[in-house]
Amino acid sequence: MRSRTFQEYVQGPIQIGMGLGIISLLARWVTGTTILSSPESMVKYGVFGGIGYAIMGAIALVMFSFIGKRVRHDFPVGLTMGDYLKTKLHPFGYWILLIILVITNLHILFIQGMAASTLCQFLFDTPLYVGLFFFFVFCILFAGFGGLKLIHRFAAFQVVFMFAAVILIPLYFFVKEGIQPVYDGIRLYHPYMLVINKYDFWSFIFAGLLVGFGQFFFDLTSWQRLFMIELKKVPLTFSLSGLIWLIFPLSFSSLFIMVIFTGGFTDIHSILEGLASKITTPFFFILFVLCAFSAITSTFGACLHALVSLIVANMIEPFQDQTNDQQKIRMAYLLSTCIGVLIFMATLFYSPNLMELLFYSGNIYSALLVPILVIVFSKRTVANYIPISALLAIAASYIIQPYASEFQSIWFSGLSSVTLIVVCTIVSFIKDKWKLRKN
Amino acid sequence: MLSFEGFTLIIMLFILAPIMGAIALLFLFIFEKRIDLLENKNKEIRLEQALQEAQYNKLNQQIQPHFLFNTLNVILGLARLNRKAELIRALEAFSQFLKFKYKASEPLIPLAQEIQYTQHYLDIQSLRFGDRLKIDMYCPDHLTIALVPPFILQTLVENSFKHGLEKKVGEALLHIRFRLDSETVHLEVKDNGLIGNAATAAEEGGHGLDNIQKRLYLYFSNRAQLTIASNENGTKVEVSWPLVFDTNWEEAAPE
Numbered sequence: 232m233r234s235r236t237f238q239e240y241v242q243g244p245i246q247i248g249m250g251l252g253i254i255s256l257l258a259r260w261v262t263g264t265t266i267l268s269s270p271e272s273m274v275k276y277g278v279f280g281g282i283g284y285a286i287m288g289a290i291a292l293v294m295f296s297f298i299g300k301r302v303r304h305d306f307p308v309g310l311t312m313g314d315y316l317k318t319k320l321h322p323f324g325y326w327i328l329l330i331i332l333v334i335t336n337l338h339i340l341f342i343q344g345m346a347a348s349t350l351c352q353f354l355f356d357t358p359l360y361v362g363l364f365f366f367f368v369f370c371i372l373f374a375g376f377g378g379l380k381l382i383h384r385f386a387a388f389q390v391v392f393m394f395a396a397v398i399l400i401p402l403y404f405f406v407k408e409g410i411q412p413v414y415d416g417i418r419l420y421h422p423y424m425l426v427i428n429k430y431d432f433w434s435f436i437f438a439g440l441l442v443g444f445g446q447f448f449f450d451l452t453s454w455q456r457l458f459m460i461e462l463k464k465v466p467l468t469f470s471l472s473g474l475i476w477l478i479f480p481l482s483f484s485s486l487f488i489m490v491i492f493t494g495g496f497t498d499i500h501s502i503l504e505g506l507a508s509k510i511t512t513p514f515f516f517i518l519f520v521l522c523a524f525s526a527i528t529s530t531f532g533a534c535l536h537a538l539v540s541l542i543v544a545n546m547i548e549p550f551q552d553q554t555n556d557q558q559k560i561r562m563a564y565l566l567s568t569c570i571g572v573l574i575f576m577a578t579l580f581y582s583p584n585l586m587e588l589l590f591y592s593g594n595i596y597s598a599l600l601v602p603i604l605v606i607v608f609s610k611r612t613v614a615n616y617i618p619i620s621a622l623l624a625i626a627a628s629y630i631i632q633p634y635a636s637e638f639q640s641i642w643f644s645g646l647s648s649v650t651l652i653v654v655c656t657i658v659s660f661i662k663d664k665w666k667l668r669k670n
Numbered sequence: 671m672l673s674f675e676g677f678t679l680i681i682m683l684f685i686l687a688p689i690m691g692a693i694a695l696l697f698l699f700i701f702e703k704r705i706d707l708l709e710n711k712n713k714e715i716r717l718e719q720a721l722q723e724a725q726y727n728k729l730n731q732q733i734q735p736h737f738l739f740n741t742l743n744v745i746l747g748l749a750r751l752n753r754k755a756e757l758i759r760a761l762e763a764f765s766q767f768l769k770f771k772y773k774a775s776e777p778l779i780p781l782a783q784e785i786q787y788t789q790h791y792l793d794i795q796s797l798r799f800g801d802r803l804k805i806d807m808y809c810p811d812h813l814t815i816a817l818v819p820p821f822i823l824q825t826l827v828e829n830s831f832k833h834g835l836e837k838k839v840g841e842a843l844l845h846i847r848f849r850l851d852s853e854t855v856h857l858e859v860k861d862n863g864l865i866g867n868a869a870t871a872a873e874e875g876g877h878g879l880d881n882i883q884k885r886l887y888l889y890f891s892n893r894a895q896l897t898i899a900s901n902e903n904g905t906k907v908e909v910s911w912p913l914v915f916d917t918n919w920e921e922a923a924p925e
Contacts, residue, residue: 248702248703250698250702253698254695278672278680394692394695398689398692401684405685410678411674414674426671426672471698474691475694475695478687478690481684482688484684485685488681
């Protein structure tokens with residue numbers, strides 16, 4: 232299973248088609264947080280909140296197909312997102328974005344680690360570190376050491392488990408219970424979920440679009456997949472992935488409806504426990520566990536592999552004059568082990584609320600959305616103020632975060648990066664004109 | 671507040687969407703390779719067509735220097751014989767002929783155009799032969815808009831002169847007949863030239879006839895035919911190809 236070249240380690244032996252491309256993207260984007268965030272948004276913003284969450288994600292992936300088309304048109308051959316950014320940015324801006332990319336990807340890995348920790352706590356009576364240890368060892372071996380070939384081999388099974396769970400479990404429940412009792416139960420215990428025009432629904436949708444677009448457009452794994460899919464199939468693969476991805480949050484939401492219709496709940500974790508008590512049939516319980524495990528491992532594996540590839544190809548290689556492929560692959564093995572150990576420790580000793588973590592990263596993605604669009608759609612190398620504006624916007628949004636609501640800080644972050652870019656563009660335009668006139 | 675019906679619809683969507691998604695993905699997996707294969711096949715066919723077209727155009731180009739060389743010889747002959755008036759008329763006809771020739775770059779041209787083109791050649795030959803040459807050409811009006819690969823008639827007529835009529839003492843007869851028979855256009859070129867047997871004619875006129883045959887095959891495959899028969903009375907060449915009309919020409923044609 233050892234890759235012969237570093238390119239094979241990063242991109243696999245051949246260019247992939249639409250089917251495998253969609254599977255690969257689903258394996259990345261159906262995450263541990265998809266299982267929890269969609270029901271969370273449904274609980275907070277009503278049934279349409281859950282649907283809105285799913286649609287936002289789907290739209291973001293469909294939109295990424297336009298970006299992907301443009302990127303492959305300008306830069307047909309590349310390994311990582313870093314390769315593309317190098318062609319469009321000056322060194323200073325390039326390094327700023329590389330560092331942000333590494334931090335956001337570590338954050339994603341940490342979130343998946345937290346989701347794995349929740350799953351381990353929920354499933355096993357053994358100490359948390361035992362379950363987590365096996366989870367991390369598995370992920371490092373199949374993704375860090377196996378390379379893309381093994382990731383795709385596992386992805387096929389992982390997606391099959393996820394599909395089996397989202398098709399069979401809700402179907403089984405609703406056939407067993409019927410829709411009328413569920414509706415009556417929701418109306419009795421959670422009538423707020425059936426309210427269509429919740430006052431903060433639209434705030435949620437707009438903030439979600441900002442964060443969702445930023446997250447999808449600035450994702451290392453998606454960019455890496457972009458370079459390995461056959462050129463003519465890129466737009467359709469991403470669009471179809473978006474449409475197919477839509478069904479997962481919807482289906483997970485329906486699962487959670489099944490849990491809460493018989494009574495109240497304290498938090499999202501209590502819903503998870505409620506689900507375990509509801510799924511009495513061993514087959515469905517195992518299927519649900521496999522689905523959750525597949526969602527978390529596939530995302531963790533894909534992100535770990537993408538991060539390691541970026542670090543080796545774009546951060547280490549420029550400083551080493553003569554590195555052959557085998558040395559690079561060994562470096563990738565070492566890095567994946569190090570990153571795995573780092574995330575394992577962080578998950579074990581630091582346990583913030585999962586939802587807090589998600590909103591914590593919202594500011595970053597919202598600030599990155601417009602800069603990444605400017606980078607992709609500008610014809611020339613973009614000035615350093617574009618990545619700097621993202622950095623300043625992120626900093627500013629975290630400063631005002633204690634004084635504003637979650638949504639407000641997300642909007643502020645997005646708006647400040649746009650404002651900074653517009654102001655800097657006008658200033659540089661005036662400067663250029665002035666120089667021309669002087670000459 | 672969401673009604674029960676609305677809630678039912680949403681739950682139906684939640685249940686059916688994953689099934690549809692799975693079917694879509696399965697469909698992609700099963701048919702993606704086949705679709706790719708069909709696309710590649712289509713590409714291959716288009717490439718093959720382009721190659722054939724290139725070959726066809728190459729053959730079209732080949733026939734032109736062949737004719738030009740012979741016509742220049744005719745004109746040279748007139749000059750040597752000091753037949754100044756005929757030489758001028760020949761050059762006029764030749765200039766008309768060239769004017770047409772450089773315009774004809776289409777793979778198929780209307781029969782009327784081909785006849786007109788050959789007529790310029792015949793004008794040149796009439797100058798040489800004078801009253802000795804009798805030409806009998808007939809083409810039904812409705813066939814004038816039928817399409818034909820360029821230089822077919824002209825090559826056959828040229829071969830008649832080159833291998834038959836040139837050596838003929840006395841009256842030189844040339845019959846050209848077009849007819850339509852069950853959606854196939856038949857062209858018959860008959861001369862009373864002196865030629866021993868068909869094999870020699872085919873060999874000697876090899877280059878021109880071979881070219882015609884190749885071009886007809888490229889365009890109409892086995893549906894086009896060329897036969898040649900010779901006896902002491904002369905040579906008869908028959909060519910047939912499927913009737914093809916160009917709609918633009920059809921509309922432009924007089925009633």
